[in-house]
Amino acid sequence: MPLFKSRLFSGLMHRRVLSRWAELARQSDQAGLRRLRQQRTRARELRQHLDRVIHVADNRLALPLIGNTTFRKPHGSDWSWRPELWRGPLPVPGMSSVQDRSMLGSxxxxFHDCRFSELTLRQLRSHRESDLAPYGVRLDVFKFDGSFLSLxxxxxxxxxxGLTKNYLIRMDTIVEMEKPLEIFARLNIKHxxxxxxxxRELPLHEEEIMVEFDLxxxxxxxxRIERAxxxxxxxxxEMNQVTIRDVTFSRRPRAEL
Structure with missing residues (x-):
């Protein structure tokens, strides 16, 4: 099929489907319950694909480049990664009065043990020229009556x-705070x-905030390694705002002596 005919057909199909769902939306208040249940199931199936297209399109079209995995890695790294929260927009960008074990993204x-949560956690869009990560995350802590708080x-x-004890795992991050506090990074490997x-304690006083874990x-x-x-x-x-502008990970074999 010639390209222009294919595009014309695609446009006609899109308008037809759009018109159909617009009509269903207008009639949803009067639709029978059985029919409405069917429509809800189909709408949820369709929404899964629509959310995926929107997520990927936002990743690829916005600036700084969403989905960007570019960052400086040590020579010899055989794996590197930036988590999704810092790569692209999440369907739910934030929450308030965050409860223990609440997830932001997948x-x-x-984690915390507060009796009354006065915590907020939300994803931020990056706009600074120096930012490589398209997104960051901000944690606001007001009154804190717990004994621990961890992300x-x-x-x-x-x-x-292929991980062995001959490896180094590195974490680089960019952290901003309203007032000084201590942040520790703990690597957990289940085997x-x-x-x-x-x-490792993050060297927040240094320009480059980096820690390495020597296995x-x-x-x-x-x-028997399962996950990490x-x-x-x-x-x-308490009474602090912590913004993590970026966090990246890499690993490399230790140099032989």
Whole structure:
């Protein structure tokens, strides 16, 4: 089929489908319950695909470039990654009075033990020329009556494929705060029934905020590695605003001596 005929047919089909759903929307108040239930099921199926198209299109068309995975990595890295929260827009960009174990996207979870949550967590669009990450995340903490607060980032399966104790895992981040506080990064690697943990304090006073986890200091069972995640632990977060402009991960084999 010639290109112009294909485009014409596609345009006609789009207008027809759009007109059909517009008519269903206008009649939804009077539709019978059985018919309305059918329409809801079909609308939900359609919405899954529409949300996916919108998400991908926003990723590719906005500036700074959404979906950008470009960042500086150490020489010899065989895996690198920027989580989705910092890559592209989320269907639900934020929440207030955040409850324990609430997820923002599919990879980031907020943990705390507050009796009354006065926490907000939301995704921010980046507009600074210096920003490589299209999005950031902002955590607002007002009154805090808990004993711990952490943001957990689940690493993808690729992070642990072929992983051995000969590897270094690196995390780079850009963090802004209203007032000073301590942030610790804890790498967790589950292997069989055990979970190894390595903890590093983020050097927030330095221009480059980076930590490395040397797996040689772990008790890792290399044959039973299942998954890994990072805890960002905030010490003394009350009455503070923390913005994480970017967070990226990479791994590389340690140089042989």
């Amino acid at each position: 990879e980031v979870t907020l 957990v980032i689940d690493l993808p399966p690729e992070a642990v494929q 069989g029934p055990n979970t190894d943990q390595l903890v 040689a200091y772990s008790r890792l069972n290399e044959k 995640w990072i805890d960002l632990i905030f010490e003394g977060p």
